[in-house]
Amino acid sequence: MHSTGIKKLLLLGAGHAHLHVLAQLAQNRPADLDITVVSPYPYQTYSGMTPGLVAGHYSPEDCQIPLEPLIKAAGAKWIQARCSGIDAGEQRVRLSPTAKSQSAEDIPPPDLPYHLLSIDTGAVIDRERLEVEMPGASAHALIVRPIEVFASLWPKVVELAQSQPVSIAIIGAGAAGIELLFAAEQCLRQQGIHGARFSLITGGGEVAANYSAGVRKRVLRQLKRRGITVLREACVGLEKGRVKLGSGAVLSCDVPLLAIGTHAPAWLQDSGLALSEAGHVLVNAFQQSPSHPNVFAAGDVSTREDKPHPKSGVYAVRAGPPLVHNLLAQHEGLALKPHHPPVNTLNLLSCGTDHAIVSYGPLYAGGAWAWRWKDRIDRAFVAKYRVL
Numbered sequence: 001m002h003s004t005g006i007k008k009l010l011l012l013g014a015g016h017a018h019l020h021v022l023a024q025l026a027q028n029r030p031a032d033l034d035i036t037v038v039s040p041y042p043y044q045t046y047s048g049m050t051p052g053l054v055a056g057h058y059s060p061e062d063c064q065i066p067l068e069p070l071i072k073a074a075g076a077k078w079i080q081a082r083c084s085g086i087d088a089g090e091q092r093v094r095l096s097p098t099a100k101s102q103s104a105e106d107i108p109p110p111d112l113p114y115h116l117l118s119i120d121t122g123a124v125i126d127r128e129r130l131e132v133e134m135p136g137a138s139a140h141a142l143i144v145r146p147i148e149v150f151a152s153l154w155p156k157v158v159e160l161a162q163s164q165p166v167s168i169a170i171i172g173a174g175a176a177g178i179e180l181l182f183a184a185e186q187c188l189r190q191q192g193i194h195g196a197r198f199s200l201i202t203g204g205g206e207v208a209a210n211y212s213a214g215v216r217k218r219v220l221r222q223l224k225r226r227g228i229t230v231l232r233e234a235c236v237g238l239e240k241g242r243v244k245l246g247s248g249a250v251l252s253c254d255v256p257l258l259a260i261g262t263h264a265p266a267w268l269q270d271s272g273l274a275l276s277e278a279g280h281v282l283v284n285a286f287q288q289s290p291s292h293p294n295v296f297a298a299g300d301v302s303t304r305e306d307k308p309h310p311k312s313g314v315y316a317v318r319a320g321p322p323l324v325h326n327l328l329a330q331h332e333g334l335a336l337k338p339h340h341p342p343v344n345t346l347n348l349l350s351c352g353t354d355h356a357i358v359s360y361g362p363l364y365a366g367g368a369w370a371w372r373w374k375d376r377i378d379r380a381f382v383a384k385y386r387v388l
């Protein structure tokens with residue numbers, strides 16, 4: 001790459017941390033930095049509000065942060081594409097068009113060079129790996145990621161439920177699965193749709209296994225109150241209208257909704273970057289790749305080599321300020337600052353839009369007030385990045 005004095009900063013994905021990076025660059029962009037953002041959608045859907053969208057409490061626009069104004073304010077360019085590979089040795093990123101890239105001018109360049117790279121593309125559900133774990137899932141399940149696709153398909157489930165009694169099974173009993181289940185139940189109940197049956201398939205373990213016993217008890221109480229069946233079994237495959245369970249039993253099901261744990265993107269595999277065992281971008285205390293100092297990463301796509309922490313939006317948000325500081329410091333040859341991820345985070349688990357369970361370390365409580373609190377926090381997050 002020949003040098004003109006201008007350096008190319010490439011931001012992959014517009015995840016939680018990159019929203020902050022863009023907002024900060026809008027305040028202070030070095031004149032010798034040429035910034036490009038690669039992202040497949042013109043908006044970022046805020047996942048924390050997706051259950052409220054399913055419940056009918058929010059409109060799609062309520063949950064979306066338009067990216068173009070933010071990118072423009074940061075003096076950056078937007079390329080609508082997906083990253084499909086990185087060559088960290090050559091300092092190039094490979095791009096694939098999105099489904100929206102129809103005309104010639106929409107087709108992105110096949111690859112882009114960079115001097116400085118930051119990755120915040122989130123986690124994925126890898127369809128190939130999914131097919132090995134759960135044959136038939138790709139064809140028959142409604143998969144929660146990408147959230148944008150899931151959100152656009154949910155109204156079709158409501159339409160189906162309006163025309164016939166439906167059976168909905170949520171596969172995955174972590175926070176996302178639980179929240180979506182309560183939201184789906186509330187949506188149909190509030191629309192006066194009768195006869196829907198809901199099941200939660202845990203994968204064999206406990207419901208809300210990552211939470212304290214007190215939170216789990218509260219979740220189970222809410223599930224019972226709404227007449228939801230809990231199946232402590234693994235889903236081992238799907239066929240049209242059927243979910244196969246580990247015990248050999250078969251659950252008849254019109255809408256299997258898949259919210260299982262996520263994977264690292266397969267396109268990182270041959271990047272040359274140091275990766276964690278699970279394939280995420282390994283980063284040090286500066287959110288910087290230990291193998292390639294001009295590469296940084298944050299959010300669910302990355303794993304801290306010194307302090308691995310759970311993958312959640314809260315951690316991705318917290319990484320934003322140190323990430324932008326360190327990107328600029330790396331560009332200017334200044335000292336980087338370590339990021340100290342919190343040991344405990346505030347978790348607000350919604351059980352529909354009239355009840356939430358709040359937990360912080362071993363402490364927990366629940367009620368309608370907790371839902372109103374979550375609603376305020378989530379709306380404020382989206383509003384913060386809309387003002388630009």
Ligand SMILES: Cc1cc2nc3c(=O)[nH]c(=O)nc-3n(C[C@H](O)[C@H](O)[C@H](O)COP(=O)(O)OP(=O)(O)OC[C@H]3O[C@@H](n4cnc5c(N)ncnc54)[C@H](O)[C@@H]3O)c2cc1C
Pocket residue numbers: 012013014015016017018038039040041043044047048049050051081082083084120121122123144147175176179180298299300301311312313314315316348
């Ligand atoms: C239903 C649901 C509810 C949730 N609720 C909460 C909650 O209340 N609190 C919480 O802490 N966590 C929650 N989570 C988890 C949370 O969504 C993730 O941990 C969080 O989104 C991770 O943020 P991120 O910045 O890593 O990536 P993301 O927010 O996923 O953003 C990734 C960005 O990269 C883009 N992108 C993806 N692939 C590519 C590619 N190949 N090339 C270029 N761009 C790409 C995406 O379009 C997106 O803009 C929830 C998850 C779900 C599914």
